[in-house]
Amino acid sequence: MADILQIKNLCKSFSGFHAVNNISFNIPQGKCFGLLGPNGAGKTTTIEMMEGILKPSSGQILFNGAPIEKNYYQKIGIQFQHTAIQDYLTVKETLALFTKFYDHCLPESEVIKICALADIADQDTRQLSGGQRQRLLLALAILNDPQIIFLDEPTTGLDPQSRRNFWQLINNIKAQNKTVILTTHYMDEAESLCDDIVIIDRGKIIEQGSPNQLLKAHFHGTIVCLPIEQQAQLAKTELNFQITNHLLEIETQDIEQTIKILLANQVSIDGLQVRHPNLEDLFIKLTGHALRN
């Protein structure tokens, strides 16, 4: 599959500080690509260069094999975290207003359908819930039928149900062979939506690949979790563990053997859980801290 964006040795410095330090990756057309990293890692700076908003200090961004040109804005859609929406307009009127900024737009009825806006089309935008507002912002981002849609933390602040509804919309957009580029603080979101991810920290890429590939490469078993109250007793065993979200976590390839060791050392297995490693675990392993720290 052809790469719609190629990022080559991209750097951005602010007064000598290297916010983005020589990163390279490719984004295939029609895939959902996630850019992840802790606070201050350089995600926004990278995304803004990819959106054509910020000029790189050095390096190259190729769109369909050629450097970004003036009309790039007509071919991409951006859902900013805080897009200003004009007060006193309905959802439909807002769509009509933004349509004027582009040479070519999708039919309004299609945008309304893709973004599930039919029930609120005549509602004043000031009365929208968080989830409805995000759906409208997504509609504004796809209005011009872009080849690439940039979504910057699109579900931050939404309740779990609204987040899942929003994921469905993103899947609808992906199904139309659009390329989606996502930053998110939610690892379950990245795991559910992204075909490929790049994890950056301190301006450099520390891992890249599909969520499955990365999990397979970094974990070789399952995770046994115990309540934090068992910490003192667990520390007396030979088992390695770490503390995550107030739980003691032991990575193991042999659950039975691990439980035997726990019992032999008088570690209570009351409240023991077993789960598969996820992107959150990978993130902590690679960066040393949870995403929202």
Ligand SMILES: Nc1ncnc2c1ncn2[C@@H]1O[C@H](COP(=O)(O)OP(=O)(O)OP(=O)(O)O)[C@@H](O)[C@H]1O
């Ligand atoms: N205009 C600027 N001038 C100076 N430093 C900047 C500027 N923009 C970003 N930085 C610095 O560059 C680094 C990367 O910032 P960036 O906003 O890209 O990180 P981020 O990964 O998006 O973080 P967050 O998750 O907190 O939004 C930070 O240390 C930040 O303070």
